[in-house]
Amino acid sequence: MKPRISMITLGVRNLQRSIEFYARGLGFPRMDSPPEVAFFTLNGAWLGLYGRDALAKDALIDGVCGGFAGFSLAHNVSSEDEVDQVMSLAVSAGAVVTKSARKTDWGGYAGYFTDPDGYLWEIAHNPLFWVGPSDEPA
Numbered sequence: 001m002k003p004r005i006s007m008i009t010l011g012v013r014n015l016q017r018s019i020e021f022y023a024r025g026l027g028f029p030r031m032d033s034p035p036e037v038a039f040f041t042l043n044g045a046w047l048g049l050y051g052r053d054a055l056a057k058d059a060l061i062d063g064v065c066g067g068f069a070g071f072s073l074a075h076n077v078s079s080e081d082e083v084d085q086v087m088s089l090a091v092s093a094g095a096v097v098t099k100s101a102r103k104t105d106w107g108g109y110a111g112y113f114t115d116p117d118g119y120l121w122e123i124a125h126n127p128l129f130w131v132g133p134s135d136e137p138a
Contacts, residue, residue: 006045008073011052011063012117018049021116025093052117072112072120079125080109086123087111095121 012018019038022028028040028047038049056063077083083101090113091097101111101123110124 007048008042008045009048009050009055010115010117010119011055012049013052014116015049015051017116021093021095022047022049025095026089069119072122074122074124076124076126076129083109083111083123083125087113090121090123 010018015036015038019030022038022040023030028042031039031041031046033039036051036054040047040049050058053063075086077086080101087097087101094116095113097111097113098120099110099112101109104110104124106126107128108124108126110122110126112120112122114120
């Protein structure tokens with residue numbers, strides 16, 4: 001197997017609210033899709049939004065859960081200023097900041113927010129590790 005994540009699908013409580021958050025709020029480019037699901041391109045992967053109950057049913061699992069899911073999604077950017085810009089954009093789109101952007105003990109700069117369904121996003125600048133377009137800093 002070649003390790004790769006090609007799609008992340010989030011089970012959401014209100015599909016339209018989540019589409020607004022990601023498409024209009026954060027500016028994620030939305031792909032054509034059936035009305036019961038939404039897909040966004042993420043530079044080499046896709047983000048899918050699907051009803052939380054429908055996703056649980058599709059996976060044959062109990063959809064009742066609560067608390068911290070034990071993972072976060074991360075968006076790495078090229079500067080501390082860009083971290084602040086993305087955090088501000090997320091807040092204006094309806095995100096809740098769980099940790100304001102600040103210097104980290106690993107030499108970077110990062111903050112966290114949650115989307116309308118509580119999914120945790122880290123926005124980070126790590127000067128020692130950059131994953132982005134080839135014309136960006138290494």
